[in-house]
Amino acid sequence: MSEKESGRGREPRLRDIARRLIGDDEDKGISPREVLGAVIDSGDKAKTEVVRMVAREVRTYLEGLGLHEDLRHVMTNYSLDVHASFSLKPLEKALSEE
DSSP, X not given: OOHHHHXXXXXXXXXXXXXXXXXXXXXXXXXXXXXHHHHXXXXXXXXXXXXXXXXXXXXXXXXXXXXXXXXXXXXXXXXXXXXXXXXXXXXXXXXXXX
16 A cells, blocks of 8 residues: 555645645735734644633543542452463464475
C-alpha cells in the first residue's frame, strides 16, 4: 500500500485547498494568506475546544458512576487468586508441510 493510499504523507485537504488559493497572488486589499491563516487557526482552536469539552464530559460521567469506590472496596475486602496454564502446541499446517 502506498503512502497516498494509506493517507499518510498527505497534506490535509484544507491546506491543499489553501495552497491552491494562495497560488493566485492578486491584490484585493485582504491577502488570501491572511484569510486562510485565520481559518486554519480557528479550526485548530475549535478542535482543541471540542476535545476539551468531550474530556470534561467523560470525566464527569465516570466520576458519577463511582467506580473508584467500588474498586477501593474490592481491593480492600477481597484477595485475588489466579490460576493460569500455558502450553505451546505446533499448528496442524506446520506438521503436514514437513
